[in-house]
Amino acid sequence: MEQLSPFYDEGISDTRFNLEHFNQGMSQTDVNQFMHKLLSTIDLSRLSEVYFQQLQVRLRLESIDIQFAEKTLSLGSKRPQTHPKTLSCLRSGDTFASIHYGFNRALSVGDWQILQQMHMYFCNPLNNALEHYKIKQFAMKDFLTSLGNRASYDEALSRLISQAERHQAPFGLLVLDLDNFKQVNDQYGHNEGDKVLIAFTQTLLHCLRDTDFAFRFGGDEFCCLLPDTTAPDIQVIAERIKAAVTHTGLLRKYNVSCSIGSTLYQRHDVAATMFARADSALYQAKQNGRNCIKVA
Missing domain, CATH: 3.30.70.270 (Reverse transcriptase/Diguanylate cyclase domain)
Structure with a gap:
């Protein structure tokens, strides 16, 4: 499984992100606009759709599969992609989600940097959305049978x-x-x-x-x-x-x-x-x- 490049330090917060590492990456304006869209919702499905749309616009992404807690949320084409990429989302050193990106073309160095950058910024909102999702799922289950209520x-x-x-x-x-x-x-x-x-x-x-x-x-x-x-x-x-x-x-x-x-x-x-x-x-x-x- 491919991991983030070494300069993606888990301890670096969004507000202190150093764009000097990204000569071919997103501009600060792009980052701000992207983060604004991610922070517009905490609903897991809507957040995933927003993220997928942004990746489609910037990188011509074909499909995305977000795997968490033995579940998978899939968006985009269901056909196998010729140039897949997989990145992990970490919390306190442990993987809480794996994201599989499907491309039908090889990524340039600049595109690969942008993908890693967008992925890094997505992980924290994703973590929040997953916590919200867990609470919502619990609230929508029948206690006795575990069926939906x-x-x-x-x-x-x-x-x-x-x-x-x-x-x-x-x-x-x-x-x-x-x-x-x-x-x-x-x-x-x-x-x-x-x-x-x-x-x-x-x-x-x-x-x-x-x-x-x-x-x-x-x-x-x-x-x-x-x-x-x-x-x-x-x-x-x-x-x-x-x-x-x-x-x-x-x-x-x-x-x-x-x-x-x-x-x-x-x-x-x-x-x-x-x-x-x-x-x-x-x-x-x-x-x-x-x-x-x-x-x-």
Whole structure:
């Protein structure tokens, strides 16, 4: 992994940066403008987009992959690049992120200096954004199941609707409710009820694709968002969930099944209209004797 040149001393602060080292690098005006853009947001996704845009303008960057905590945030072309570069971001001597830069051309000495310079300035805002991201992720998780909570669902649904509007990317919504769950709490206590919810969560996640999202709204109500999905796909996934629940030991022991309402994004949908259709379908499934799937 390529590291920063020796003159990138971790102890040098942004305000004391010595431009004499960069005969072919960025001017002080460029640095100030660049830093101003980086400091305009602490949101990880937005910050990464700003950084990528700046690199595209200055260095014709094709792609960027930011790796942190076993996650990767990718922007730009998905094609393999012929001249990749990798640099680390350090905090107290330890790597907290690795950034893979994709180029389709060899970098000149001046371009390589600019890349290192921009990377160095990006690391501190990136560190702050990652800390913010961790706090936000914690706040958007259900404590018991570790699934996303209602706030997480709202954010993910809003993002998928925006993508659907811009790129005609279809996606589906499942609203799920556990049948006979209340009697578990009433007869065996909430500790046993919690075990049932955890068992259902594990079963649900096993049935979903890697690209799908699962959320717990509270109690025994769950939702799933299914990107890049057609109506037949939604039905297959819903059937898989329903069947898997009936074969899960703890759920079968307490006669807990699953009713599901499903719908596909329709043009001009907003969050409320889409959820209302799926929730109405769930109500019909409950009315039809439970342990079934209804499509809206």
